[in-house]
Amino acid sequence: MHPIIRLVNRNITISLNPGFLIWQVIFPLIYIFVAGFAYAPLIQQVPFGAKDLDYPAFLASGMIGFNIMNSTLVSGIIIWNDRRHGMFEQIMSGPFTRSHYILSNICTIGVIGLVSASLIALVGYPVFFDSVEFSLITIPMIVFGAITGSVLFGSLASIISTRLRSSEGFNVIINTVFLFFAFVSTAFYPAEGAPEPLRSAFYLNPLTYLVDIIRAGIFGNITEFVIIEMVVLLGIASILFVIASKLLTKLDF
Amino acid sequence: MLCIDVKNLSKSYGSIKAVNNLVLSVKPGRVFGFLGPNGAGKSTTIKLLTTLIPPSNGSLSILGIDAIKNPLQVRHKIGVVLQQPSYEPTLSVEKSLEKYGMMWNIPRTERKKRMEQLLKDFDLVEIRKKRNEDLSIGQRRRVQVAREFMHDMELLFLDEPTIGLDPNARRNLLDYLKNKVKTGLTIFYTTHILTEAEYLCDEIAIIDEGKIITVDSPDSLKTKFGKEKTIKIHLLEKNFDIQSFLSGIPDCKINFESGTNIIIHSEQSELVLLKVLKILNDNNIEIEDLSAVPTNLEEIFLKMVRENASDN
Numbered sequence: 001m002h003p004i005i006r007l008v009n010r011n012i013t014i015s016l017n018p019g020f021l022i023w024q025v026i027f028p029l030i031y032i033f034v035a036g037f038a039y040a041p042l043i044q045q046v047p048f049g050a051k052d053l054d055y056p057a058f059l060a061s062g063m064i065g066f067n068i069m070n071s072t073l074v075s076g077i078i079i080w081n082d083r084r085h086g087m088f089e090q091i092m093s094g095p096f097t098r099s100h101y102i103l104s105n106i107c108t109i110g111v112i113g114l115v116s117a118s119l120i121a122l123v124g125y126p127v128f129f130d131s132v133e134f135s136l137i138t139i140p141m142i143v144f145g146a147i148t149g150s151v152l153f154g155s156l157a158s159i160i161s162t163r164l165r166s167s168e169g170f171n172v173i174i175n176t177v178f179l180f181f182a183f184v185s186t187a188f189y190p191a192e193g194a195p196e197p198l199r200s201a202f203y204l205n206p207l208t209y210l211v212d213i214i215r216a217g218i219f220g221n222i223t224e225f226v227i228i229e230m231v232v233l234l235g236i237a238s239i240l241f242v243i244a245s246k247l248l249t250k251l252d253f
Numbered sequence: 254m255l256c257i258d259v260k261n262l263s264k265s266y267g268s269i270k271a272v273n274n275l276v277l278s279v280k281p282g283r284v285f286g287f288l289g290p291n292g293a294g295k296s297t298t299i300k301l302l303t304t305l306i307p308p309s310n311g312s313l314s315i316l317g318i319d320a321i322k323n324p325l326q327v328r329h330k331i332g333v334v335l336q337q338p339s340y341e342p343t344l345s346v347e348k349s350l351e352k353y354g355m356m357w358n359i360p361r362t363e364r365k366k367r368m369e370q371l372l373k374d375f376d377l378v379e380i381r382k383k384r385n386e387d388l389s390i391g392q393r394r395r396v397q398v399a400r401e402f403m404h405d406m407e408l409l410f411l412d413e414p415t416i417g418l419d420p421n422a423r424r425n426l427l428d429y430l431k432n433k434v435k436t437g438l439t440i441f442y443t444t445h446i447l448t449e450a451e452y453l454c455d456e457i458a459i460i461d462e463g464k465i466i467t468v469d470s471p472d473s474l475k476t477k478f479g480k481e482k483t484i485k486i487h488l489l490e491k492n493f494d495i496q497s498f499l500s501g502i503p504d505c506k507i508n509f510e511s512g513t514n515i516i517i518h519s520e521q522s523e524l525v526l527l528k529v530l531k532i533l534n535d536n537n538i539e540i541e542d543l544s545a546v547p548t549n550l551e552e553i554f555l556k557m558v559r560e561n562a563s564d565n
Contacts, residue, residue, distance in 0.1 A: 006356050013352055014341045086339030093303045093333040094356065097325055253306050 003096050007104030008111065014081075015112070017075045021091060024071060028063045028120050032056065032127060036189075046190050049221035057131055060124030061218050062187035064117045065211035068151045069147055071116040071183060074158025075109045079248070080170050083161070089253050102245050105158060107150055113150030116141070117214070117216040131222025140219035144230065148237045149210035153181075155240035162247040181207040186215075254317050256281045256408050256439040256531070257302060263463075264297055271297040273463035279441060281407075281457075284434055286454030287443040294337055294463040295443045299412045302441065303333045313563055316407055320436035327470035332406040336443075338412045345395050346377050347386060350403055357404035362451075367403050374429060375399040376422070390417035398426060408439045409467070415449060427453050449553040459554060461561045474553050481556075482522035483546040486515040488538040489509050497538055504527050513541075 001009075036056035045052040055060075082088040091101060117147040121142075125132075157174060164170045182188075184198070191199050202208045211228040216226040257279035263362030264272040265369040265436060272294045279285040289295045300306045302315065304324035313320040315327045329513030341349060350371060372378045375395045385393060394417045401409065413431075415423045427449060430440060444450055450457055451471050469477065488495070499507055503520035519525040522545065 001358055006358060010356055017343050049277065057481065081342065083340060086335065086337045087341060089305065089335055089337070089354075090333070090339040093305055093328060093331075095329045095358075096356075180403050224288055231293070253300060 002099045004104045005092070007096065007100060008107045011078050011104060011108040011113065011199060012148050013075075015078065015108070016143065023066065024116055027070075028061065029123060030065050031188075032060045032063055032120075032124050032175035033046060038062065043189070047192065048219060048222065050221060051131055053128070053131055053219065057128035058190070059188065060120070060127040061123060061215045062185075062211050062217075064120045064186075065145070065149065065207060065214045066150045067116045068188045068210065069122045069178065069207055070149050071112045071157065072089075072109045072153035073157050073178065075105050075154035076161040076173075076174060078105060078108070078168070079158050080161040080164070080167075080252055083165075083251070084167070088251065092253070096113055097100075098249050102248050104184045106241070107189070109150045110147050111211070113154075117142070117146040118185060122220075131219050134218075135220060137222065138217040138220050140221070141230070142214055145210055145213035145217060145233070148230075148233050149206075149213075151241055152206055152210070152233065152237035153178075155244035158244040159247055160185070162178065162244070162251060165166075181205055185211060187211045206233060206236050209236075227244065254281070254477055255279060255314070257285070257317055257441065258312075258314040259302070260312045262298075262301060262313055263309050263326075264301055267345050268389070270463050272301060272308075275460075275463075275465060277458055277465060277468060279439060282306040282434060282437055282444055282454050283455040284430070284440045287441060287460065288445075288447065288450055288554055289443075289460035290459060293459060293460045297413060297463075298460065299333075299335070299410055299441070299443060303331060303410050304328060322565040323364040330407050332401040332404065333411040334401050334411045334414050336416070338390075338398060339561050340385040340393055340394055343384060345382050345384055346388070347372065347381040349396055351398050352399045354403035359404055364403060365495075369560070371402055375403075376425065392420060394418055395422060395426075397504060402433075404408060406438070407518065408441065410441045412443050414442075416445065417443065423449070434456045447554055451550045459557050464561075466557050466561050471550055474550065480520045481518055481552075482520075483552075484517040484519075484522055484529075484546045485546060486533075486540055486544075487519070487542040488513045488515070489541040492538055493534075495538065498532050498538075499529060 041053040046055060068209055079088070080130040084089065092098065156177070160173055160177070161170060164173060184201050185205045186202055186250040187207060190200045191208070194202065205231065212226060212229050213233065217223055231245045255278045257276055257277065259277045263270060275298060286393065287295055287298065297306070301308050301313065302320070303318050304327050307321065316330050318327050320327045336434070344352065347368060350368040351364055354367060359367065371383055372499060375398070377395060377399060380388065380392055385396065394414070398411070398414050407507060415426060418426065430453060434440060442450070442454060446529070456468065456470055456473060457474060459466045466532040468476065495511055495512065495515065496509050504521050505517050505525045508516040510516060517529065518524060
């Protein structure tokens with residue numbers, strides 16, 4: 001078995017615990033089925049391309065991107081835990097290189113991101129199935145969004161984990177950053193109609209691009225703007241991945 | 254072929270030389286002890302030898318492989334138990350062993366077999382389902398050392414592996430290692446506990462301030478550096494004149510602890526002891542207890558480190 005696959009196996013084993021699964025599944029379900037239907041009387045229709053979506057359908061599709069972002073926290077947690085509990089050094093003294101370690105983390109978040117997206121798509125499907133328009137183009141688009149988004153947020157979490165040693169610092173920073181991403185984005189509400197400064201802030205946030213791509217993939221609304229968003233997402237993911245890799249390569253023992 | 258062949262190995266951090274022109278060689282099938290005070294450069298040396306950090310200068314051959322050019326090749330053949338704890342907090346003891354075996358690409362059936370054996374050998378059966386984060390320091394250390402035996406290796410680096418172990422677990426580990434050496438394993442062993450080194454090691458190097466002061470077998474070290482013996486005398490009653498009675502005896506250093514304890518250090522301990530006994534007898538001073546302390550590695554170690562410090 002290739003060293004990267006062995007490390008991915010190990011990463012997934014240490015990450016899958018009841019707390020993480022609850023975080024990954026129960027929270028998005030609460031958002032979709034509680035917040036979605038509770039806000040539905042206030043936000044009756046959300047215009048999306050040529051369609052008008054129900055708010056629960058809009059929110060459920062947003063939750064896929066939100067969940068991908070949350071799941072990539074795993075990457076930061078793995079690196080942070082490995083450093084804190086001596087496993088980084090232990091792995092590096094074994095039959096692995098730093099490249100193996102970095103790539104295994106990326107693969108782990110890619111796998112977890114895809115599984116999370118599928119899981120939420122599956123449970124959210126009854127909510128948005130009326131408006132779904134899957135095609136040979138839209139499905140690869142969703143997969144692209146899930147993987148690129150995972151790499152982007154996973155790299156960001158990795159960068160934070162390499163810079164911080166205390167658990168308090170790590171938790172505060174990561175939760176603040178991810179909370180900002182979650183709520184200053186189009187995951188929960190559309191950009192249209194939001195006050196102009198907030199609307200601009202939405203588009204400084206990579207989660208908005210990820211959510212827009214996933215949503216466009218689910219509801220078959222591929223526009224020029226979405227393609228630009230895909231390019232931007234890929235660009236930011238590449239830059240953050242390079243930075244994360246460099247920082248991981250320079251980690252001292 | 255030497256297991257470890259190091260020539261002029263140095264590691265500097267800015268102006269600080271953590272390891273300075275290290276030269277050492279370790280033959281296969283032996284336990285090589287690496288002793289030194291805190292901050293002497295032991296852990297840095299282990300990190301260099303295990304390819305965790307690159308040297309600033311020098312050459313390093315591990316198991317016949319150039320470790321500077323081919324570190325990954327070396328790491329496939331060695332085992333490492335570092336000084337700091339390493340564990341996955343959420344995994345159980347048995348899962349830790351099993352996953353570690355998987356990481357080393359050990360086939361599933363073989364790793365199950367090894368895991369069961371190691372659980373027994375390291376007295377971990379009762380805690381096999383416990384999560385690492387719930388273990389005591391000693392239990393965690395046992396898991397950490399046991400885990401390393403999940404994979405095959407030719408050379409094992411152990412950096413103070415008995416930290417946190419109780420005397421029983423410590424002795425069990427040392428005996429386990431002795432048995433492994435009989436099967437051909439070579440061990441590079443650092444410790445602060447010199448009785449361990451004396452019990453386990455075939456050869457010992459003492460390092461201080463990044464430099465090796467001496468390398469030899471424990472017995473040879475004792476012969477070479479252990480001429481000085483210590484005699485302890487406990488008097489039956491306090492005698493405040495004892496210091497003046499014994500002050501004229503040459504070739505020895507006498508410490509008077511309270512009025513009843515006398516500690517004598519001398520390279521000619523037999524002659525000195527005869528003189529002391531005669532003086533005590535002449536002055537009707539009764540002895541309650543007398544002992545000659547055999548030279549041990551700890552005394553040699555302390556002496557060498559002190560001498561090295563004063564030389565510098």
